[in-house]
Amino acid sequence: MILEQQWRAPVKQVTLEIPAGKVDDRDQGDLRACAVRELNEETGLAAEHLDQVNATASSVGFSDEVITLFVARGLRPVDHALPKDQDEELSLLKVSLKEALEMVATGQIIDMKTVMAIYYWASQRVN
Numbered sequence: 001m002i003l004e005q006q007w008r009a010p011v012k013q014v015t016l017e018i019p020a021g022k023v024d025d026r027d028q029g030d031l032r033a034c035a036v037r038e039l040n041e042e043t044g045l046a047a048e049h050l051d052q053v054n055a056t057a058s059s060v061g062f063s064d065e066v067i068t069l070f071v072a073r074g075l076r077p078v079d080h081a082l083p084k085d086q087d088e089e090l091s092l093l094k095v096s097l098k099e100a101l102e103m104v105a106t107g108q109i110i111d112m113k114t115v116m117a118i119y120y121w122a123s124q125r126v127n
Contacts (some may be wrong), residue, residue, distance in 0.1 A: 001100055001121065002043055002075070003114070006093040015109045016103065019043055020067075035070045039080045042090055048074025054105065054121055058112060067113050069120065085099055 003016045021038035023031060032050060039045055053069040083125070084090065100118045103109045107119070 001095050001118070002045070002064070003093045003095060003100075003109075004042060005093055006089060011110070015111050016109045017114045018117050022112060028116055031068050032070070035068075035072070037082065038076050039072055041091060043075075044081045045072075045075045045079055046078045047072035054100070056113075056116060067116075069113065069117055071117075071120075097125060 002019065004019060005014055007013075019039050019042040021034065021042070023029065026037060027034040030065045032052070035050060035104040036046070038080055039047060042048045047071070051071050051073075053071055055066050057063075058067050097118075101122060102111070102116055104115050109115060113127040
């Protein structure tokens with residue numbers, strides 16, 4: 001799994017997260033196009049296969065935000081890298097499933113969408 005390490009002002013700490021972003025005008029409402037664009041911008045990678053997993057309401061008590069999770073497989077460097085957002089300072093980290101689960105268990109990963117992605121990954125590896 002590719003994780004991004006970045007400062008998050010609301011929680012006043014550096015977090016580890018999966019690549020993510022908001023749908024904007026460039027995506028014309030297409031969630032898949034947004035996932036492709038964000039993967040390019042934030043990691044410089046493209047996916048051979050991009051599969052939608054689910055959509056989850058992040059905090060139904062006070063927000064209408066819905067996060068749609070995609071799994072990207074067959075990653076390769078992009079031919080044309082898109083620029084990162086001006087306020088993004090990202091470092092990339094590649095981790096195994098075992099490492100990712102340990103990072104959740106020890107509180108190194110606190111981001112909900114990332115925890116959801118890790119648990120989804122773990123559920124797919126169960127026989």
